[in-house]
Amino acid sequence: MSYGKFDLSLYGILDPGRSMGRDLVDLAEASIAGGVTFLQLRDKKGTTKSMVKTARRILEVARPRNVPLVINDRVDVAFAAAADGVHLGQEDMAPEDARRLLGADAIIGVTIHSLAEADAAPVKVADYYGVGGIYATASKHNPDAPIGIDGFAMILDALKGRDEVARLVGIAGIDLSNTAPVIAAGADGVAIISAIYMQDDPQSAARHFSGVIADSRSRAGL
Amino acid sequence: MSYGKFDLSLYGILDPGRSMGRDLVDLAEASIAGGVTFLQLRDKKGTTKSMVKTARRILEVARPRNVPLVINDRVDVAFAAAADGVHLGQEDMAPEDARRLLGADAIIGVTIHSLAEADAAPVKVADYYGVGGIYATASKHNPDAPIGIDGFAMILDALKGRDEVARLVGIAGIDLSNTAPVIAAGADGVAIISAIYMQDDPQSAARHFSGVIADSRSRAGL
Numbered sequence: 001m002s003y004g005k006f007d008l009s010l011y012g013i014l015d016p017g018r019s020m021g022r023d024l025v026d027l028a029e030a031s032i033a034g035g036v037t038f039l040q041l042r043d044k045k046g047t048t049k050s051m052v053k054t055a056r057r058i059l060e061v062a063r064p065r066n067v068p069l070v071i072n073d074r075v076d077v078a079f080a081a082a083a084d085g086v087h088l089g090q091e092d093m094a095p096e097d098a099r100r101l102l103g104a105d106a107i108i109g110v111t112i113h114s115l116a117e118a119d120a121a122p123v124k125v126a127d128y129y130g131v132g133g134i135y136a137t138a139s140k141h142n143p144d145a146p147i148g149i150d151g152f153a154m155i156l157d158a159l160k161g162r163d164e165v166a167r168l169v170g171i172a173g174i175d176l177s178n179t180a181p182v183i184a185a186g187a188d189g190v191a192i193i194s195a196i197y198m199q200d201d202p203q204s205a206a207r208h209f210s211g212v213i214a215d216s217r218s219r220a221g222l
Numbered sequence: 223m224s225y226g227k228f229d230l231s232l233y234g235i236l237d238p239g240r241s242m243g244r245d246l247v248d249l250a251e252a253s254i255a256g257g258v259t260f261l262q263l264r265d266k267k268g269t270t271k272s273m274v275k276t277a278r279r280i281l282e283v284a285r286p287r288n289v290p291l292v293i294n295d296r297v298d299v300a301f302a303a304a305a306d307g308v309h310l311g312q313e314d315m316a317p318e319d320a321r322r323l324l325g326a327d328a329i330i331g332v333t334i335h336s337l338a339e340a341d342a343a344p345v346k347v348a349d350y351y352g353v354g355g356i357y358a359t360a361s362k363h364n365p366d367a368p369i370g371i372d373g374f375a376m377i378l379d380a381l382k383g384r385d386e387v388a389r390l391v392g393i394a395g396i397d398l399s400n401t402a403p404v405i406a407a408g409a410d411g412v413a414i415i416s417a418i419y420m421q422d423d424p425q426s427a428a429r430h431f432s433g434v435i436a437d438s439r440s441r442a443g444l
Contacts, residue, residue: 047313047314048295048296048313048314048315049312049313049314049315049316050313052315052316052319073270074270074298075298075301075302076296076297076298076299076301076315076323077298077315079297079298079319079323080297080315080316080319080320080323090271091269091270091271091272092269092270092271093270093271093274093298093299093302094271094274094302097274097301097302098302101298101301101302101323
């Protein structure tokens with residue numbers, strides 16, 4: 001299955017540690033109903049077997065809605081579950097290796113934290129970049145200071161300078177109040193964890209984000 | 223690279239948590255010099271990137287000596303590093319999925335703890351089985367009681383009943399004093415962690431094991 005035109009607008013990250021103990025499949029379904037357009041499964045503690053099983057269950061609800069699912073880090077899990085691709089951090093497998101393993105149709109995302117990483121990123125291997133942390137966040141331990149909107153814009157310029165069709169999502173600490181500047185700066189979307197999946201009503205939270213993203217694009221003339 | 227006739231006799235498990243802080247490549251090299259015939263890299267805590275790097279470095283010393291290296295659990299690491307295969311626990315990827323990913327030439331090992339797991343193991347997918355825990359061990363948290371030599375022999379019979387060419391290594395708590403019964407019971411080899419890699423002189427420890435294994439085979443008429 002190939003997602004040539006996948007939509008990064010509202011990128012939801014499912015993490016069992018940021019789910020308030022709820023089933024990730026239920027969260028996936030609710031957030032898709034609210035407007036999430038892209039999903040990542042991130043599980044740094046589960047067994048391989050449990051990750052494959054969870055990924056397969058999420059795919060059952062995401063595929064019929066044309067929402068791609070990528071797996072954080074674990075190329076083996078993506079392959080075994082026949083997920084749509086992987087998202088790779090700087091401490092994960094090299095994107096070229098992942099591409100070789102998963103093939104041309106897989107979606108490969110790469111995290112970029114700094115201009116130095118943007119300059120070192122392999123050209124035209126990644127399908128998109130996750131750029132951040134933009135704001136401070138409680139969802140992940142980030143040793144570096146947030147890059148802010150200015151940092152995000154600089155990295156965006158650097159990546160588009162190397163690959164004019166590069167697509168980017170902003171990540172870290174994004175909530176309803178600070179989404180607009182990320183979109184206005186040129187992001188193709190925002191990656192959200194807590195502001196959707198740690199909310200009592202993830203579907204409603206996702207719907208609010210969809211509205212804010214549409215508004216922000218309209219105001220920015222995008 | 224295919225290892226149709228790989229030798230399981232002395233199976234060393236390299237684990238950064240059971241290395242006394244020493245470099246795994248040095249440990250690999252010393253233990254091969256002492257007679258280790260097969261290597262597994264087990265790292266439950268490292269990043270994917272660091273595992274791939276370590277695996278590649280171990281392969282540089284193991285390949286010239288015709289010692290295969292398999293990776294515990296992580297099929298993605300095995301693929302990226304072009305290691306010789308994987309060793310899969312019961313909570314890891316299904317062996318059939320790993321075979322599909324790594325191809326016919328890869329070495330796939332599967333852990334078996336009980337007769338029930340032996341009966342449920344896929345037939346003729348694994349190239350060998352790691353059967354145990356035979357004795358009590360400090361190298362890994364094993365929730366179940368050791369199966370002992372009698373348990374090992376029962377599982378060996380069950381696996382050979384399903385696949386007459388099944389090959390088996392005994393694992394857990396094996397040291398120089400209790401290797402002979404494992405070999406006499408029909409094991410193709412013994413898997414060792416602490417009794418080699420937690421020793422001051424891993425090369426000498428491996429050499430002693432090689433001697434004990436040869437003696438045990440000779441006494442058992444193998």
